[in-house]
Amino acid sequence: MADEVDRDREERRRPYHHGDLRNALVEAGLRVLERDGASALNLREVARMAGVSHAAPYRHFADKQALLAAIADDGFNQLAARVRAAIEHAGEQAHAQLLEAGRAYLRFAVDRPHHLRLMFSGVVGKRAPETLLYAVSKSAFALLVGIMRHGQDQGVFREGDPVELSLTCWSLMHGLAMLLIEDQLPVSPEQQAMVDDLADMCIQRLCDGIATVQHEI
């Protein structure tokens, strides 16, 4: 407690030149975001929290949107890291990897609902395919495609374009995450075990299919 206060004061005392203001602003923004939500996130308070004047952020970000984009970008990195760790933790079986990846996605949503919402809320604006943001989200997607290929090699996943399979799976988990944090589902985001079960259930349904016979399309 006392240590935290001292550290805070030290950070604020650092005169004039803040060591790494850009990062400090992103982190402060992240704190405000998860505490009060996106609508309460404003540049002036973020600057206040970082101990600089309200004009200082404009040295590092063109405007408020640019800060939001940086925060969203950080979220994509964190999400990808979590999913990657979950896959590694799952062992060799593609099916188990898929379940763990799904759980990790949902846990991120439950831990940082405002962050996930920001990442997929259009605040960032239409992005060009070259953008870093796009690249990072693509890299999380690449993990999923890897699982699919792996499962096809193991003979446990059906043949077909692994990108299509991945896309279906991502949509399922993403929709589940969004509906969950919007309280649209009969499961409270607070109950971790129930959330895990929900992820498992949905992925299991996707693996098993819901039809009794296969339709031509």
Next chain:
Amino acid sequence: MADEVDRDREERRRPYHHGDLRNALVEAGLRVLERDGASALNLREVARMAGVSHAAPYRHFADKQALLAAIADDGFNQLAARVRAAIEHAGEQAHAQLLEAGRAYLRFAVDRPHHLRLMFSGVVGKRAPETLLYAVSKSAFALLVGIMRHGQDQGVFREGDPVELSLTCWSLMHGLAMLLIEDQLPVSPEQQAMVDDLADMCIQRLCDGIATVQHEI
């Protein structure tokens, strides 16, 4: 053109007592929303568009959030109506009904991306289960549960809790819709035929399953 101008002027001329200001505000808000997005939606401009002072909306809405909630509510009604019409148009087969419902969901997303985002963006705030909003979204969900039961009766859908099946299906379509309007998918929302195909493909994957063998969970 000239007619529109005349009508607009007539609406604005109506002196002092606006006939149905509440609805006029919701409609004006809807127009601003789809034109410029949620971040550009402000009460003062909406009031301007409705031809009243910036304080007038407070006679009908407690605050800005209440107007946003009303707009979101309208969206849930429109979405449910579209899905209902799609199901009726699909004929008797549960599988066809499911495909058409999915297409309708995705088309709504593509037609009104900002509206869908608002509906599921937490601006409305945590809602109590009794809220109208919740009830309406539940009624759209009820349509889906109906399809599932129907398919089970027809013997084309696997046995199991129809609510679980519906929840999986809704998550899949919702996630697909959100990712699509965020330009996260390799399909442009402008290409209607591609969007329909995407909906079909995902639902087909869910119906068929992706695993070659059924796992215990």
Next chain:
DNA sequence: ACCTGAACACCGTTCAAGT
């Protein structure tokens, strides 16, 4: 009952000036 106009606090953004 319903709407207006002035007023207040606050935000995003800019810019000349400071170190």
Next chain:
DNA sequence: ACCTGAACACCGTTCAAGT
């Protein structure tokens, strides 16, 4: 090179006053 302080336009919200 990086930050400050004043300034501007604009927004959400309130309230006494008008019809």
